[in-house]
Amino acid sequence: MNISDEPILCIHNPHPETIAHTVEGFLNQLGGPVMISVEGKDTSRTRAICTLLHGNEPSGLRAVHRWLRSGGTPAVNIICFIISVKAALTEELHKHRILPGQRDMNRCFAPPYDDYNGRIAEHMLDLVDSYQPECMIDIHNTSGMSPAFGVVTHEDPAHEALIALFTHHLIVTDLKLGALMEISSSNMPVVTVECGGANDERSDQLAVDGLARYLFEGHVLKLPNEGVEIELYRHPVRLELHPDSLIDFSDEPVPDMDLTVPKDLEQHNFGTAPEGTLIGWLGERCGTRILRVQNAIGRDMFSTFFHVDGQKLYTARPLKLFMITSNRAIALSDCLLYASFEREYTYLKS
Incomplete structure (x- = not known):
């Protein structure tokens, strides 16, 4: 691939002191879609994070920014995708879900990949394939006021365990829209976490707390033996x-x-x-x-x-x-x- 075919910039082990103090400053540093890789304590395993697929859904980004500035070493290697940076920075911060005239980024993870957002999605899938993470979480905000919930395409303990790091509401869907979570498999569970409304401080805190569990716990693909309750909804x-x-x-x-x-x-x-x-x-x-x-x-x-x-x-x-x-x-x-x-x-x- 030449440079124009690789729209995602890859950054490895950024030093906390190089990360801008504010989220807006951080986005300006990035300039466009990025993958940030951070080495963990166990370098034999990798987990993936995606956030800001939509430029007006900032809770996951804020949690990632807070973690990167803290310098905390995760339990395993982490690759973190921050995608709709340009949409988030256009006009006022977090005004746009996508740039005018572009496809919804979370509808681009199935062929064809023949537009700009499609090429981003294809490059992201290539990077995921090369790193072979054991799981992935895709962090969003809801488009209205809502409790937090998770969405999965597979109903099994691994997917349930990932959602339980963040929330006790779980939706199992068989709808196919080209969303990132649709690449999920038994070898790499992928879940969507909807943190609640974008302007709700509780959404930001939920993202921070859930991300910390995902980053720092040794194992995240099994439910604890007790103490977890999940409300599960099927076939929406x-x-x-x-x-x-x-x-x-x-x-x-x-x-x-x-x-x-x-x-x-x-x-x-x-x-x-x-x-x-x-x-x-x-x-x-x-x-x-x-x-x-x-x-x-x-x-x-x-x-x-x-x-x-x-x-x-x-x-x-x-x-x-x-x-x-x-x-x-x-x-x-x-x-x-x-x-x-x-x-x-x-x-x-x-």
């Missing part, structure tokens, strides 16, 4: 909107909108939304044509999860709702929320 679907839809967030229908979402819908994150919970008011212009709910094999699941009475959109049965967003851009480019059946819930205790 996404309530997606047509990207050209007109939407708003209000306590009453907004004229000329295709969908008006109640401002307090986020209160249902990880709670049970009873049958008949109001999701929003549909406009007369398009009705349900702006909505899509599909399962992992592409089957239309709209009427299984939701129903319409007049112009009102309701839950069709008791549901667990999560990742509800009040960000218009994310609702249109990604989804408004995820939902799973109440019966898909399991309570695990070690």
